Ligand code: SF4
């Protein structure tokens with residue numbers, strides 16, 4: 001079994017890779033900060049204290065919930081730090097959960113990264129599917145035709161998934177997402193860099 005320090009390091013590296021992936025994308029204004037309005041935001045003690053120094057009043061609206069084997073703080077919904085201009089008033093110190101959105105770590109063991117099909121998530125899905133095809137071709141995998149068929153099927157359902165995501169205001173709603181292993185996150189980032197260098 002991996003020790004806690006190693007797991008934390010691994011998660012930190014994955015989060016950094018996701019920050020880099022997200023540099024390739026932007027949130028369209030017509031999303032109106034859906035995630036900040038409806039998604040629960042989990043905070044570590046450190047993140048909670050930073051936000052608390054910014055506003056006691058806003059953090060007073062948080063609650064403590066169980067997450068995996070530990071307890072975390074959870075901000076109220078809509079997030080009290082969301083400004084009337086739909087921008088984050090705590091952007092510089094926003095929690096990791098916000099920073100990596102629409103990626104979100106699952107509660108499975110080992111943990112995986114799911115991607116929610118919001119407007120930005122949809123763009124990431126499309127590139128991710130391209131990456132899958134690229135990888136299959138590179139490995140001369142004979143299953144390419146089947147993979148292509150599966151991917152076009154997944155792309156066909158993308159608008160539907162995205163619509164149900166935006167209609168969902170209930171955190172228990174099971175919006176269908178795609179899920180990546182940690183190593184796929186690093187590979188996908190390499191692929192995006194490779195595409196950028198090719199331009
Ligand atoms: S991350 Fe997704 S849900 Fe959040 S503002 Fe951007 S497009 Fe909208």
Ligand code: SF4
Nearest residue numbers: 036079081082088098
């Ligand atoms: S802290 Fe900022 S980014 Fe995070 S949910 Fe609140 S407003 Fe959105």
